[in-house]
Amino acid sequence: MGRHSLPDGYATDGSGDGSPPRRRRTVVIATMLVLAVAAGTAVAVQGGVLSFSKSCEDSAVRLTVMASPDIAPAVRAVADKARTDETRSDGHCLHVQVVARDSYKVADALSAGTRTPDYQIWLPDSDLWLDRATGSGDGIPVVPGDSIASSPVTLALVPSAAKALGWPKKKYSWAELMASSMESDKVRLGAADPGRSATGLLALTSIAASSDKQGGDSDTRVAATAKLLAQRTSDGDTQVLETLAQDSSGAEEGNPQRNQAVLLSEQAAFAHNAGSTGGGKLALFYPKDGTPLLNYPYTLVNGKELSTSESRAALRFMTLLGEESAQRTLEKHGFRTTDGTAGESLVSSAGGRKPQPYTASPATAPSAAELQETLGMWTITVQSARLTTVVDASGSMATVVPGRNQSRMDVTKASLIQALGQFTPNDEIGLWEFATTLDGAKDYRRLVPTARLGDPAKGGTHREKLAAAFAALQPVPDGATGLYDTTLAAYKEAQSTYVKGKFNAVVILTDGSNQDDNSISRSGLIAELKRIADPERPVPLLAIAVGPDADREEVEEIAKVTGGGGYQVNDPAEIQAVILQAVMTAGQGGRAPQE
Known part of the structure; x- marks a missing residue:
């Protein structure tokens, strides 16, 4: 399928650069190691062998690792051996508890950031979960290190x-x-x-x-x-x-x-x-x-909240997992080395046989944008969407986009038409436009009803009718941004026409803040959305702030109470990729409205 770039804010460090395995983080972890060593002895941290003649039980540093269920048994075996051998970090014995938990559950909890984690180390099965855990940057911070194994x-x-x-x-x-x-x-x-x-x-x-x-x-x-x-x-x-x-x-x-x-x-x-x-x-x-x-990155969680002893112990355990004895344990559990190499016995036991190319170099890791597009496609394809698209038609949409000889509206229209191609005939999409006094006293106007793209329409299909309506959008010369009343009206209609079994949402695109002094207030809008939001009939708002004059914080504050989110694009050409990303994010697990 076609590849499209997400905004810079969604890119990740070094992904898709053609150098497997994905994203080596030695520098990041090494920096943390230096900070830890600055408070004590380098030899103690790196070797973990200093002893002050204390009993293990009295001096132990206790850590909890949240590990992907497949690798948890192997990591637990390494941790148990470290305890039996009285392995030490800076004179303290190392007691590591390993808990198995699905990577997506940990990522979602970290991204939400609503609860302080009771673990210091996370071992997901892939570093793609690190992007999901980081989310918009408001969750629990994580510091990824190198992989410890692969498969x-x-x-x-x-x-x-x-x-x-x-x-x-x-x-x-x-x-x-x-x-x-x-x-x-x-x-x-x-x-x-x-x-x-x-x-x-x-x-x-x-x-x-x-x-x-x-x-x-x-x-x-x-x-x-x-x-x-x-x-x-x-x-x-x-x-x-x-x-x-x-x-x-x-x-x-x-x-x-x-x-x-x-x-x-x-x-x-x-x-x-x-x-x-x-x-x-x-x-x-x-x-x-x-x-x-799968590359199992060793990840520190909420690192700034760790004590010096916990930081050193966490780093000591990372080095322990890279030692020869630990690598043998991982191999016995069916894991390859971090660069993807494996012995014939492991491959044969797993079900591989020549001439299958199991010794070939791993595929280049997909970029974050490719992963997000695939997941967006999955969400849209598997769970048909029902979207009300609401487009700002205020006069500011006539502003020329820097570096292009086109207005914001022209580029927005082209991006929406391109996005339309990503949806199936079973998806349902409608179109509104909004600007102050657009339709009498109302700030909004319904242009195309929400219907199946594959349904017949005059002169063709609903998809073709919608594409023509996108192409015909024009800025209203004296129109201002009537955001609040429009948002509430579109949300209420989407609720009243909710279709069970589909992904129902309202997609709002605006290039400015609300400018209608006669509309409901922002606080009033948020309170009303919170009051009418129904977890049994979820309709997330996916609000996209277009251009440098738009207020991402405003649309985020409004959208989050519905279980949706706010997004920022400086170039309207990015809209179609962000729509896919927004649908994917809101569609994961059917997030409930936030209190």
Whole structure:
């Protein structure tokens, strides 16, 4: 599918630069190490061997690690050995408790920032969760370090399905593998929800990139894959394994409730095969255009709140996980080294076999923009959207965009038309415009009703009617920004026409603050939105402040009480990418209105 850039505020350091594994953070952690050492002895921190003859129980520094469930057992084994061996940091024994928790749950909690975490270290399965945890920057701060292990994302199949696709001799790209597995429903394919699983999201992003290289209508092919996966999606990686057929005896071959193939990490296949026999073992395809890696970044949480002893102990445990004995423990649990290399025994146990290209270099890590676009596509494709688009038509929209020979309105229209192509015929979209005294005493006017894009309309389809309406938008020469009354009216109509089972939202684009002195006040608007917001019928406001004169803080304050959010774009050309990102963010888990 097409690739589009998000605003600079959504970019991340060094992603997509072509140098796997993704985002080495040695400098960041080294800086923290220097700060910790400044208060004491460098040798003590780096070696952790000083002893002041205190008993371990009296002198122990206690840390809690929140770890992805797949790597938690291996990290716990390292922590238990450190306790048994009385491993020390600056004379203090190291007591580390490891708690297994899904990475998406930790990321969402950190992003919300509503509760001080009771852990000091986080080990998600991928650094893509760090972007989600950081969010708008208002949550709990995290400081990412280097990876401690890795595992490639693969396609795992029960033996009969693997044989049908020519395993192990036949090699496929991601796009070819999806096409072959979907052909005439030859293989029933499942996946973990890309909104909750790094494996699912990385695989879907790889499929999209691979389909792009094939040319043609790649968007349609990827959307078709997403639709297929959505029918057989599980909440997480553990649950998706439970959907597999249990043996190759044929007893479950005709059961449509059982998958024959799943998108899975090599480590998850390794763990599954360790507990299976014969026909229950999985075979792995490693796509020839590269497998992305889960990379398990060691991450400090709320670092400024840690004591000197806790900071040193956290850094000591990081170095411990990189030592040879700890790396052997990780390998025994099915993990590769941080650069993606693995021994033949590990790969064979996981279900890999020559000539599958399991020794090839990992795929270049997708950028944050590519991941967000894929997840936005997933949200839109899987859960059809019902959006009321509300566009500022005040006179300031005639302002020329710096560096372009076009007005804000012209660039906004082009971006909206481009965004329209990302939606399916089942999505429902309508259009309002607003400016003071636009329609008598009202600041707003309904131009196109909210309806299915695929529905017939005069001269074509609703999509074509809407595109023509976008193209016809013009600034009102003497019009000012009537934001507050318009927002409330659009929200109430979206609530009254709410469609269950769809992602209902109001998308507001404005290039200025409210300028209607006769409208409801900001505090009155917020109070009314808070009063009428219904968690059972969620309609998040997705408010986009366009241009340097717009007030992001204002639209954020208004939108957040509905479970939505405010966004800033300086160039209207960025609007279509931000709409996808906003839909993705608001669609994750159906966030409830905030108090």
